[in-house]
Amino acid sequence: MSDTRFTRVETDADIPTVHTIHARAFETPAEADLVDALRADPSWIPGLSIVATDANDRPIGHALLTRCHIEDVPALALAPVAVLPEYQGTGVGSAAVRAALRAAEDLGEHHVVVLGHPAYYPRFGFTRASAHGIGLTIEVPDESLMALAFDADHPLPGGTVHYAAPFGI
Template structure:
């Protein structure tokens, strides 16, 4: 494991696409997440500039975090998924750096809400809390503690409602 505190983060470029796919293929047991990123990239939910990579000082891509459009009922929100890091760099901070950069970019663009379906011990470090405490749910059964939400602006409390993901998620 390699740890760092100063990962370089930036929006993906066209040249990054094959490596992002390779990172997702390596980070997950199946190709579903890699295929999801490819499908989202051509979906109307895609937002240029919110697919963020983390790289080392030599420019080697290490991690990736993706935010795409979703809705909480009719309120626009973002979905954080997937987040992937080369296995040998997991727990190095590369994923956290990409997530923080993505959330900062979303906030700077005037976005307010982000949802994530993920590990309940990992995502709270970024400010995510259990979505059900805000009256936010899904149309499918998932562990309650795994569905989380975040407001990027405390002046805009999370709305309640059902999360509607982009079509490629199949939810």
């Protein structure tokens, strides 16, 4: 489905549409509000808010990476990821995530964590974070916290993930 494979960095003009994507993709506005809060937070990294668009360049999906730390080692948090309901299951989310991960690697980043569906994120190379000694300050299902290292020269560090303040954890 070629019209779901276009990705690019979010622009200021996309901000209202990105909010709508998250508001429609989730049952509550929490994720949409989180993206807005992260945009104003020091954890925001230009170039790591990625939209997937249709063939007319209209955003239909979004993936966001922001700064976090594993203990004192800089890393990125992949969250949230959202797709308009009518495009879910068509590869839009995967395209956005892959583009975001490529952009992060191109910026010289080394590690990414995600708290998400354990059947979805392994396709991008994520593995169970606990296998690397990585955890959170809150209780979550072990299989839901996953981590990724872009290269063997920078293995995942062990320790506690410290998210940006807007995450509230």
